[in-house]
Each structure stands twice: as C-alpha cells, then as structure tokens.
Ligand code: NCD
C-alpha cells in the first residue's frame with residue numbers, strides 16, 4: 001500500500017510572483033499546493049503604497065485558477081522615506097500583512113531598499129506598536145564583506161542591535177542560510193522566527209560551483225558550506241515553532257540566469273512540498289512536517305490554521321527539465337531529478 005501523509009493545507013511565508021504574464025503563469029503552481037503566501041513586494045517599481053498593494057493583490061487573485069482557494073498576503077517594501085502612517089493604514093485596512101526590509105543593493109530589485117535601519121526607526125516603532133511583522137532580508141551589502149559572510153555579519157551589525165532597541169518587534173529572519181542564524185533565532189524571544197527555503201536544505205555551495213558554474217543553483221542569500229546546510233536541516237525538522245516554510249520561489253527566465261551576469265533566484269514553486277518532504281523523510285522527521293509547513297507560520301503571524309487538508313503520497317515524482325512561463329523557458333529547482341513524494345491534492 002502506498003504510504004500517505006495527510007496534513008493541514010500549508011502556506012508559503014516568502015514568495016515572489018512578479019507581475020504581468022510571468023505572474024499569471026506562476027501563480028497557479030503556488031495556488032495548487034498552498035492556501036496563502038506572503039508575497040514579496042520587489043516589483044519595478046516596488047510596492048510602497050496601500051493602493052499599489054491592493055491593486056497587486058487583485059491582479060494576483062485574478063490569476064488564481066477557478067476551483068482553487070488561494071489568498072495572497074501582501075507586504076510593503078520599506079524605503080528610507082516611507083511614511084509610517086502608510087504602513088499603519090495598510091495594516092489597519094487589511095491590505096498589508098507585513099513589511100519587507102531589503103538592505104539597499106542586497107538582491108534582485110532592492111535598489112530602493114533601506115540604506116540604514118536608523119532611517120526607518122519611525123516605521124519600525126509603529127510596527128512594534130501594532131504587532132505587524134517585519135520580514136528581513138538579512139544580509140549586509142558593504143563591498144568589503146565577503147558574500148559568504150554577509151548573513152552572519154548582518155546579525156551582529158544590524159539585527160541584534162535592532163532587537164535590543166525594539167525588543168517587542170515581530171521579526172521573520174527570512175531564508176536563513178547559516179548556523180549563526182539558526183543559533184540567533186533559537187536564542188531570541190518568541191517574537192523572532194525564521195523561514196527556510198527548500199534549496200538551502202538540499203544544496204551547499206559546491207552544488208553551485210563544482211564541475212562548472214550552475215546558475216540555476218544561484219540565489220541570495222547564496223548557499224553556504226555543508227555544516228550550515230546540516231544546521232538548517234536540523235532546525236527545520238526539529239519541531240521548533242520558530243522555524244517555518246518559506247520557499248523564496250523566485251522565477252527568472254532561463255536566459256536571464258544563464259548569462260554573463262546571471263540573476264539570483266531559484267524557481268521552486270512547482271514541486272515545493274515534494275522538495276521539502278524529501279528532506280523531512282531523509283531526516284526521519286515526517287511527524288514534524290505539518291508543524292513546519294502548516295502550523296508554525298500561522299501561529300507566528302496570529303492567523304488561523306487552514307481548515308482543509310492536503311495529501312502527499314510516497315511515490316516518485318519526476319521534475320521536468322524545463323517549464324515555460326510568460327513565453328520564456330524557465331528551469332525549475334530539481335530539474336530532471338526524481339523526488340520520492342508526490343503531491344496528490
Ligand atoms: C529574489 C528575487 O529574484 O526576487 N532572489 C533570490 O535569489 N532569492 C530576491 C530575494 O529574495 O533575495
């Protein structure tokens with residue numbers, strides 16, 4: 001008999017949908033597996049107003065295939081000059097679920113990001129006051145800091161001082177990639193949590209650099225040494241409610257990744273649950289999968305758990321070499337590989 005796993009319908013707590021044709025073609029992959037997703041605001045131009053957030057949410061809703069119930073949870077892109085009242089209003093009106101802090105220049109479409117957290121002190125104070133979550137891309141951007149050290153340095157230079165200053169601020173340290181980040185989150189209060197992507201549980205930096213450069217394994221924060229991957233796997237599968245699912249699925253056309261200056265981002269949405277579940281199975285932690293995928297995130301955000309359930313079956317799932325979106329070829333994470341579990345709806 002096929003082994004099956006039935007869990008509450010999961011949510012994705014960090015995701016990039018883009019806009020236009022790309023958005024219309026990638027939304028169905030996420031809506032098939034997840035009930036809700038925290039949608040990143042790094043469009044061009046970024047989502048910095050309540051009106052833009054509301055309009056983007058409508059465009060996403062319109063792209064959800066009929067028969068699927070999916071709700072996008074919108075985020076506001078923080079800039080040096082954002083008015084705290086815009087954030088307060090967006091939260092009060094139910095448009096913005098969280099704000100996103102991109103250090104300026106850290107990653108794709110982060111040029112308008114924050115140059116110094118001191119510049120957004122007023123916004124952060126309001127957020128702490130109203131209990132709104134801050135999603136943090138935790139990397140410093142100084143050119144003298146090695147790219148493999150940027151997350152660990154961010155903890156000491158930015159995150160620890162920020163939480164000392166605003167100890168009740170709810171922070172999601174996003175897509176963590178290091179044992180230092182795991183330790184920091186574990187040692188912090190209940191107002192600090194982290195998301196972990198499938199790629200950082202599956203690959204270390206060798207997968208990107210050994211035997212030729214593999215642009216489809218390049219994302220930010222960049223994959224680190226093996227000891228960090230092992231620390232992330234331990235944290236994700238531990239059952240600790242501070243760690244939950246956030247795919248950071250970030251679609252880029254194949255040609256934009258296979259280029260002299262390839263884009264950062266891994267498109268993992270089509271087989272996200274299969275990818276995570278392979279890790280939990282390998283770690284002998286299937287009993288902790290529902291917590292990571294479906295329970296810890298809503299608990300941290302103060303939202304209800306989804307009422308529906310989904311089923312995964314222990315049978316092979318072959319990931320295609322290539323998909324197509326917005327008339328472009330796009331290479332999914334695990335392209336050409338076989339995963340041991342299949343999403344059955
Ligand atoms: C993301 C993107 O492409 O928007 N890229 C990535 O490598 N993760 C941006 C981000 O989340 O850093």
Ligand code: ZN
Pocket residue numbers: 014015016040248250
């Ligand atoms: Zn992201």
